[in-house]
Amino acid sequence: MRTGQCLCGAVAYRAETADTVSVCYCKMCQRWASGVFMGVMTERFDVTEGADHLGVISxxxxxxxxxxxxxxxxxxxxxxxxxxxxxxMGSLDDTSGLTPRVQYYVDKRPEGFALAAETKEMTEAECIAFFAPEEGDSHDQV
Ligand SMILES: [Zn+2]
Ligand SMILES: [Zn+2]
Known part of the structure; x- marks a missing residue:
């Protein structure tokens, strides 16, 4: 079980996570996270503090x-x-033991950006085929 929180500490959570990190360079993640979003899949996620301060946007x-x-x-x-x-990933209190496993939208990776770790890489087209095979190209992000 790992714990985490936002920068100001208003929202805190507890999560049971995988030990691998997924990196996404799609334009939505770039806008949201300024360049790259690093996510860790969870088996379980519970907000332990500040549920009122948690915003969720579609x-x-x-x-x-x-x-x-x-x-x-x-x-x-x-x-x-x-x-x-x-x-x-960055909101976790302790990120030890986490390893990057896959990079999504590698063809959208900002210039000069590279991960040191060797991971599986998927282009935008590969991501769309993998995640939204029935919806075609109406999906432009993961
Ligand atoms: Zn905060
Ligand atoms: Zn993304």
């Missing part, structure tokens, strides 16, 4: 993103159906 037809309404920190990316939540 970022696409199928996904939503959680943030602190006080300080604006990114807290999670969630897909309600079928139901998974990737917690913002």
């Amino acid at each position: 970022s696409s037809d199928w996904a939503e993103r959680g943030f602190c309404k006080m300080c604006g920190s990114n807290l999670f990316y969630r897909v309600p159906e079928p139901g998974y939540l990737s917690v913002a």
Whole structure:
């Protein structure tokens, strides 16, 4: 079980996480996280403090993103159906033992940006084919 919080501390949570990190360079993640979003998949996620300060915005037809309404920190990316939540890695109190596993939208990676770790890489087209095979190219982000 890991714990985490936003920058100002208004929202705190407890999460059971995987030990791998997914990195996304899609334009939505760039706007949201200033360059790259690093998420850690959770088995379980519970807000332990400041639920009133937790904002959730629908970022696409199928996904939503959680943030602190006080300080604006990114807290999670969630897909309600079928139901998974990737917690913002940087909001975790302790990130030891986490390893980058995959990079999404690598063809959208900002110039000069590179991860030192060797991971699986997926282009925008590969992400769309993988995540939204039935919806075609109407989905432009993960
Ligand atoms: Zn905050
Ligand atoms: Zn993304």
